[in-house]
Amino acid sequence: MSAAARPTVVKLGGSLSESGRIGSILKTIGRARVACVIVPGGGVFADAVRAAQTEHKFSEAVAHRMALLAMHQTGMMLCAMHARLQPAETLAGIRRAITSSRIPVWLPLKLVDGDTAVSRGWKTTSDGLAARLAERLGGAPIVLVKSCRVPRSASAARLAKSGIVDATFAAVVERARLSWRVIGDGDEAELADLLGAGHRSGRRAPSARAIARRR
Structure with a gap:
C-alpha cells in the first residue's frame, strides 16, 4: 500500500467514555x-473481563x-454515536469503508485470531493491537x-515504562x-x-512525517 493510501490509525482509550470526552x-x-x-x-467491558x-x-x-470482544462492544457503541462510523473486521473491510467515505471502526477478533505476532494475554492491550494494525496496513501512522x-x-x-x-x-x-503520536x-x-x-478551509492534510514530528 502506498504511503498516500495508508489510513491514520486512531486508537481511542476505553476510559475516554468515562471522562466525558468521547462525544x-x-x-x-x-x-x-x-x-x-x-x-x-475495551473500557468498562474489559474491566468486566478482568x-x-x-x-x-x-x-x-x-x-x-x-x-477482544470487549473492544467489539466499545466499537459498536462508538458506531451508534456517530453516523460516519462503520464497523470493519478485516483489512478489506477497512478499505471498503474508507472508499465509501466512511470511518471504519476496527473489530479485532477475526484478524487477531490468526495473527501469530500478537501475544495472548493482558500484556498486549488495545495500544499494541493498534500498532500491529498500523503495521499490517503497510506502516500506517498511528495516533x-x-x-x-x-x-x-x-x-x-x-x-511504556510510565504505563x-x-x-x-x-x-x-x-x-x-511507524510514525506515531x-x-x-x-x-x-x-x-x-x-x-x-479543523474548521479552517484550504488547509493541507498532515503527512505521516508531520505526525512523527509532533511526538
Missing part, C-alpha cells in the same frame, strides 16, 4: 479529511479473547488518544518504524490538526 472527540474525528480507522479500547477472571480463574487465553496527561517528546519506551502505553506498542512502532487530555486541538479536521 467531542468523535465529532472531531467525524470531520476528518485524512482517511483514518478507529481502534476502540473482574470475571479474578473471580472465576479462567486462563489468559480465554481472557484475551474476551478482551493514540488517552484520558491522561502525556509528557511531550517522550519516547515510546519511556511512555501510558503498553510494551507491545513500544516494540511494534520501533520494529515497523500520543495525544493526552487537553490536546484535542492537536488531534483535529493531525486529522485535517
